Amino acid sequence: MTMPSMLRALLMPLLAVLLPGMAVAATATQDGNPAYVVIQAGELLAVPGEAPKRNQTLVIRGQEVLAVRDGILGAEAVADAAGAPVTVIDLRGHFVMPGLMDVHTHLMWSGADHPPKKADKMTEADLTLWALRNARTKLLAGFTTVREQASAPHPLFALRDWINAGRFLGPRILAAGNPITAPGGHGDMTKEDINPLDIHASNLCSGVEGCRNAVRIQHKMGSDVIKMMATGGFADNTGIDQRFFFDEMQAIVDTAHQLGLIVGTHAYATDAVATAVRAGVDSVEHGFGADDATLRLMKQKGIYLVPTLSVAQQGAIREYREKDRAFERALKIGVPIAFGSDDGGIPHRLSTREFGYMVEAGMSPAAALQAATINAARLLRIDGEAGTLEPGKLADIIAVRRSPLEDVRVLEDVDFVMKSGRVAKQAGQPQATILD
Ligand SMILES: [Zn+2]
Structure with a gap:
């Protein structure tokens, strides 16, 4: 199955599940008919990259956008509700846009925001609960889709599956599980006396056969995407x-x-980025050492750069990023950019600061918004379902009080979040994320 059809297959059963008595968040009535939500938008950026429009009305049916209408309309925007409830949400004072996507997150860590136990005392059960909590933080910050770029696989796959089954309201997760790395490389969590039959070492590989096998095992375990460690990393020296x-x-x-x-x-290193690009990866994460020839090849091949500036704000990693300024050169060359904060390295509640860092480095606010919506959706191959607000797309919607096209930092304080037609945050207030 392709990624979009897989996603659709996962989401379709939700249409039949829902439940009486759900107010604003309802996506269906007791007899299974999808409910309607009408969102009145003072300003709407339906397709990032195009100009926003004033006074628009979004009509949502169940999980999907049914229509986008000119003007501010009420319940009458639903032509034929056939007895289904219609909820009207007033965002006339807001800037409304598609839900954000972060294509580089780690839900099992949270920077300076520590779990209630020391790392060496954390079991897989602890990690599952910690990831659930971090996923909620991420959703409330405005992220309706994330690519989880390596955490303990079982906790993350469980979290993804429970969210997809409609039991928790959280961001849609495409999870890498374990990263594929060389023995002794970045993310090798094993001790020196590695047992090759240990499932936790299944991500370590050498040679063509070994590396094919490692990918097949991650896929068998449930990975939606593959994370490869082409170089060492700062976090584990x-x-x-x-x-x-x-x-x-x-x-x-x-x-x-x-x-x-x-x-x-x-x-990181120049040669490693060049080799990975030649091998045909879909995205380069960090890429701080990339040279112009490689950046030009990335543009030509449509390979995304995921800048992760948030984790390069201090220390040795900052010095390294600022020495080569690959992101700034990538912008000039026109490399496609997908938003990725690498949060987990920093607290999830701060990951929207990435927008400010991108714009400070020379990106336009409009391009930064595209990176976190339509570009991210294309990289993840879910642009058939998400990334814009058009009829038939998932109702993943956020709203802020002012236009981020004028000041991108308003995205650090998202006021309204809807994921697949369910309200997660309204008037700045979190709504229930454990669902009936
Ligand atoms: Zn990372």
């Missing part, structure tokens, strides 16, 4: 240099693509 050979990277990419999975590579 494994350095910035290349750790896989070209044939190993190519084996990872080709196997993932055969299985219908995209590959995002963590990569």
Whole structure:
């Protein structure tokens, strides 16, 4: 199955599930008919990249956008409700746009926001609860879709599946599970005496056969996307240099693509980024050492750069980013950019600061909004369902009090969040995220 059809297959059963007595958040009535929501938007950016329009009305049926109408309309915007309830939400004082997407997050960590236990005392059960809590923070910050770029697989797959089954309201999660890395590389969590039969070491590989196998095992375990560690990393002091050979990277990419999975590579050093791009990855994460030739090749091949400026605000990583200024050069060259904060390295409640960092580095606010919506959706291959607010798309919607096209930092305080037709935050107030 392709990614969009898989997503649709996961989401379709939800239409039949819902429940009496749900007020604003309802997506269906007791007898299973989808409920209607009418959103009155003072300003609407339905398709990022196009100009926003004043005084628009969104009509939502169940999980999907049914129509976008000119003017401010009330319940009469629903032509034929056939007895289903119609809820009107007044966002006439707001700027309304598609839900945000972060294509580089880690829900199992949260920077300086610590879990209530020390890391070495955390069991998989603790990690599941911690990830659930962080997912809620992420949704309330305005993110309706995330690509989880490596955490403990079982907690994350469980969280993803429970959200998709409609039991928790959270961001749609495309999860990498374990990252594919070389023994001793970034994200190798095993001790020195590694047992190759240990499932937690299934992500370590050397050679073409080994690396094909590692991807197949992650896919079998439930990965939606593949994360590859082309270089070492700062977090575990494994350095910035290349750790896989070209044939190993190519084996990872080709196997993932055969299985219908995209590959995002963590990569710092110049040669490593070049090798990963030549191997055909779908996105380069960080990419701080990328040279112009590689950036031009990324543009030509449609490979996304995921800037993760939020985790490069201090220390050695900041020095490294500022030395080569790859993001600034990528903007000039026209490399496609997808929004990724790498939060987990920083607290999830702060990840919308990435917009300010992107704009400070020279990106226009309009392009930053595209990076977090339509571009992210294209990278994740869910642009058939999400990323814009058009008829037939999922009703993933946020609203802020002023136009982020004038001041992108208003996105640090999102006032309204709807995910798949369900309200998660209204007038700045979180709504219930454990669903009946
Ligand atoms: Zn990361």
